[in-house]
Amino acid sequence: MDMEEMKVTRFPKDFLWGSASAAYQIEGGWKEDGKGVTNWDTFVRIPGKTYKATTGDVAVDHYHHYKEDIALMAEMGLKTYRFSVSWARIYPEGRGTVNEKGLAFYQDIIDECLKYGIEPMVTIFHWDLPQALVDLYGGWESPNIIEDYVRYARTLFEHYGDKVKYWITLNEQNIFTSLGWLTAQHPPGKFDAQKTFYQVNHHAFMAHAKAVLAYREMGGKGEIGASFAYTPSYAIDCKPINAMAKRDYDELKNFWWMDVYAYGRYPKAAMAYLKKKGYAPEIADGDMDILKKAASEITFMGVNYYQSCVCEYNPMDGVTPYGTMNTTGVKGSAQELGMQGIYKNPANPYLMTTDWDWTIDPMGLRFCCREITSRYGLPIVISENGLGAFDKKTEGNQIHDEYRIHYLKEHLKELGKAIEEGCEIWAYCTWSFTDLLSWLNGYQKRYGFVYVDRDEEDGGTLNRYKKDSFYWYQDVIKTDGENL
Numbered sequence: 001m002d003m004e005e006m007k008v009t010r011f012p013k014d015f016l017w018g019s020a021s022a023a024y025q026i027e028g029g030w031k032e033d034g035k036g037v038t039n040w041d042t043f044v045r046i047p048g049k050t051y052k053a054t055t056g057d058v059a060v061d062h063y064h065h066y067k068e069d070i071a072l073m074a075e076m077g078l079k080t081y082r083f084s085v086s087w088a089r090i091y092p093e094g095r096g097t098v099n100e101k102g103l104a105f106y107q108d109i110i111d112e113c114l115k116y117g118i119e120p121m122v123t124i125f126h127w128d129l130p131q132a133l134v135d136l137y138g139g140w141e142s143p144n145i146i147e148d149y150v151r152y153a154r155t156l157f158e159h160y161g162d163k164v165k166y167w168i169t170l171n172e173q174n175i176f177t178s179l180g181w182l183t184a185q186h187p188p189g190k191f192d193a194q195k196t197f198y199q200v201n202h203h204a205f206m207a208h209a210k211a212v213l214a215y216r217e218m219g220g221k222g223e224i225g226a227s228f229a230y231t232p233s234y235a236i237d238c239k240p241i242n243a244m245a246k247r248d249y250d251e252l253k254n255f256w257w258m259d260v261y262a263y264g265r266y267p268k269a270a271m272a273y274l275k276k277k278g279y280a281p282e283i284a285d286g287d288m289d290i291l292k293k294a295a296s297e298i299t300f301m302g303v304n305y306y307q308s309c310v311c312e313y314n315p316m317d318g319v320t321p322y323g324t325m326n327t328t329g330v331k332g333s334a335q336e337l338g339m340q341g342i343y344k345n346p347a348n349p350y351l352m353t354t355d356w357d358w359t360i361d362p363m364g365l366r367f368c369c370r371e372i373t374s375r376y377g378l379p380i381v382i383s384e385n386g387l388g389a390f391d392k393k394t395e396g397n398q399i400h401d402e403y404r405i406h407y408l409k410e411h412l413k414e415l416g417k418a419i420e421e422g423c424e425i426w427a428y429c430t431w432s433f434t435d436l437l438s439w440l441n442g443y444q445k446r447y448g449f450v451y452v453d454r455d456e457e458d459g460g461t462l463n464r465y466k467k468d469s470f471y472w473y474q475d476v477i478k479t480d481g482e483n484l
């Protein structure tokens, strides 16, 4: 389809122009008002795990600045704000007694948003898990997590269900499980635990599915789905073995998750491969029926999009999934990765990269939307998209982040084309609203429209300053994306 000449149509009037965050990355107040300790509170204290040993103890202190932050969102004209709830604020021990102060905190955030006409979009789990559940039964490794997660989700539905219309069950299940059980970069820091990895994922799917069903059973009429970190792939060339490498990559790295959310089934070729390797998850009787039932109840696919990748056949003695990740911002320090005997992901010679070696590919966003639309026929919420960069505060507290404006503008143009091509896109949330803690990359990798004065060491003023991109997005929202 030659869409080159196609003018980007106006985004729908009710389009949810948004921005996103996650509790651990912004809140701080890690022990305040009864909050329990989480797996991340523990993990960041292990030497060598995060860039310059950064923690979210204070983060950007949203816990004490939320009114100021939401007022800035209102000034910008934001239509939706996606944020996550920290499970350990609600249930400090992960289960048992509810913490009223934790409930009140998110109630305030929701009310503050609604006061300004900002639609709250709640992520139930964005990676910070009560440590007590890890100590008790190994967290996601045990099927016990399913019941505890559902109880926690029910508590949120019960308390906030009348005000919150958009729910995201899990943020990037594919990422937190991969980094947690394959590459040891996230808690619980396990390496190459393939069998456990797939089992953990099955538990997470079941938790998601049962929460979706609980929501409907409780009378929830809003929108509910999961947010998937979608990295679409391009075959390096037309050599059939490379086209097959792309196909295998998609089955193992993308459809393995999205097919379960949307259809309640695992992709067949990937399952056959995992069975052969002895990695396939144990599936209890009735599980697949529950996954199917939940799949018919989700109403959108959440997509976190940052980059695309290239696929090429990888011989048995080729690169592994385990290599250095660029967490310093020194360009070119990331290694090529892949699965032996299946695929590898070489750099794309046609595209530029960020300082953290993430490929910049606006068209990839449209590609995601098109794939989801044709494969699943679901509406789409872009729940994250953004550029991590070194920003500099200059004289007069100005931050000239024209590179971020360029990045977002190009992505939005492609999103507009996807809408023209028939994709039903409900929302676009940039990552992120304020600067925040990047899990492994410290505070120097900034994503926000609002600069927060802090660096790797605690002790900055935590003052907020609007970047140039703030005013740019404000105008995009005001004009419904007409001037992109």
Ligand code: BG6
Binding pocket: 022, 025, 171, 172, 175, 229, 304, 384, 388, 431, 437, 438, 439, 440, 441, 445
């Ligand atoms: C997504 C996560 O993977 O990407 C966010 O949902 C994260 O929590 C974002 O911060 C950007 O990744 P990073 O590693 O640059 O912080």
